[in-house]
Amino acid sequence: MIAGVGADLCAVSRMKRAVQNDYFMRKVFVTEEIEYAMTRGEPARHFAAAFAAREALAKATGLGISGVGLSAAWVRRTDRGPIFMMDGETSEKLKSLGADKCWLSLTHEGDFALAFVVLEGAG
Numbered sequence: 001m002i003a004g005v006g007a008d009l010c011a012v013s014r015m016k017r018a019v020q021n022d023y024f025m026r027k028v029f030v031t032e033e034i035e036y037a038m039t040r041g042e043p044a045r046h047f048a049a050a051f052a053a054r055e056a057l058a059k060a061t062g063l064g065i066s067g068v069g070l071s072a073a074w075v076r077r078t079d080r081g082p083i084f085m086m087d088g089e090t091s092e093k094l095k096s097l098g099a100d101k102c103w104l105s106l107t108h109e110g111d112f113a114l115a116f117v118v119l120e121g122a123g
Contacts, residue, residue: 003099004119006059010052012111016044028054030074032085048113049082049106050075056104056115057084061097068093075104082106084117094119 019025025034029050037046053075058065072090075082084102086094094102099119107114 001098001121002118003097003121004060004062004117006056006061006117008052008055008059008115010048010055010113010115012042012044012048012108012113015048015051015113019044019047028070030071032076033074036077045108045113049108049115052113052115053082053084053104053106053117056117057102060102060117060119061094061099063093075106098122 025047029037029047033047033050037043037050040046054068054070054073055065057073058068061068068090073084073086076085082104084104086102094100097119098121100122101120103118103120105116
């Protein structure tokens, strides 16, 4: 059963300017995400996708970004695609909403990065 759906679009150019501020970058992204993005040809594309993922998760939960938090859930890139990693509190919030699985899809094209999140639960 689908427990929530969220999508978000982030401008790469906006993120390129934002991550020039070290305070912003370290407040929003975890070390793993920073290291991943900085090893890529266009780091801002990957930061934008990770930011969009947070926003999409916030929409899928219905809690908003203040209810989920900026660094409580982060993106891990795996051989099978991106996944969310979450702190214990965020994981418990999702369970309380009836979600026991979180699906994440990321893409970027030109100046935009898109994230799509589906929360799935037993119902």
